[in-house]
Amino acid sequence: MPSSSSATRNSAASRAAFRTLHESGFFVVPNPWDVGTARYLRSLGFKALATTSSGFAFSHGLPDADWAVPRDAALDHIRSIVSAVDLPVNADFESGYAHSPKEVAENVRLCVATGVAGLSIEDATGDSSQPLYEIGLATERIRAAREAIGNSGALLTARSEAFLTGHPEPLREVLRRLEAYAVAGADVLYAPGARTRPEIEAIVKMANPRPINVLVTGSTPLSLQQLEDLGVRRVSTGSALARAAWTGFIAAAQGIAKDHTMARLDNITPFDEINRFFRKDRAEIAIAEADRS
Numbered sequence: 001m002p003s004s005s006s007a008t009r010n011s012a013a014s015r016a017a018f019r020t021l022h023e024s025g026f027f028v029v030p031n032p033w034d035v036g037t038a039r040y041l042r043s044l045g046f047k048a049l050a051t052t053s054s055g056f057a058f059s060h061g062l063p064d065a066d067w068a069v070p071r072d073a074a075l076d077h078i079r080s081i082v083s084a085v086d087l088p089v090n091a092d093f094e095s096g097y098a099h100s101p102k103e104v105a106e107n108v109r110l111c112v113a114t115g116v117a118g119l120s121i122e123d124a125t126g127d128s129s130q131p132l133y134e135i136g137l138a139t140e141r142i143r144a145a146r147e148a149i150g151n152s153g154a155l156l157t158a159r160s161e162a163f164l165t166g167h168p169e170p171l172r173e174v175l176r177r178l179e180a181y182a183v184a185g186a187d188v189l190y191a192p193g194a195r196t197r198p199e200i201e202a203i204v205k206m207a208n209p210r211p212i213n214v215l216v217t218g219s220t221p222l223s224l225q226q227l228e229d230l231g232v233r234r235v236s237t238g239s240a241l242a243r244a245a246w247t248g249f250i251a252a253a254q255g256i257a258k259d260h261t262m263a264r265l266d267n268i269t270p271f272d273e274i275n276r277f278f279r280k281d282r283a284e285i286a287i288a289e290a291d292r293s
Helices: 004-023 035-043 053-059 071-084 101-112 135-149 170-183 197-207 224-230 240-259 271-292
Strands: 027-029 089-092 118-122 155-159 188-190 212-215 234-236
Touching: 004 155, 035 071, 035 271, 053 071, 053 240, 071 089, 071 101, 101 118, 101 135, 118 135, 118 188, 135 155, 135 170, 155 170, 170 188, 170 197, 197 212, 197 224
Parallel strands: 027 234, 089 118, 118 155, 155 188, 188 212, 212 234
Antiparallel strands: none
């Protein structure tokens, strides 16, 4: 078990590396939903990872809504991903698991204490009658999160959910909100649901020089190269990888239950391939822990 001083050094190094990634270039930060998927993504050479609240919720039989996953369970999950990999990890911290700026700040401090390299705070309320926090309150929540992060080095991503909550003028609303969040201290800006070239161009232009994150869950409408050419700095996959796994599971399970066929299990990844990966991964972890002791 690493000492507290060692964990602190590791957190500082991860946060410095995460900041460097945002200073220039382009990178993809995929979203694992458990330790196994985090370890596998690390093996593929990704430079950072991010948690997915929905992927974690689904794996526990819960919806990704209304803080169905309690704050402490979310913190435990984030901590497990951070501990599993020697990579920067950005936490999907939903709307901070609180409404008031003061409570958001308290929860952000707890999230930073897990060792994350960064975290995101969104402006969705979870209330269908008023889907977004009023912009003044939303901005105060970001400012409170920024103050709670303090000089820890963790990056703050501010998310505007106008595209996902059915706002009648989502781009206009996103632009005014993200601009306010930048002034309040956000390091990275993010508007999940922005997909078209004009939308992303407008957000990049408004955000400059701050980096933006774009959610990508498929090959269209813009490729990764096109997003990089537009000036996007970071791409995340959200729940897409978790849903890809669910897609295979649902198809196979429904084949058995409804069509009385096992055929949808014919081309799955062999047991030995997965088991071999985790045997090798476990050995590498043991060597790394021995070197640190």
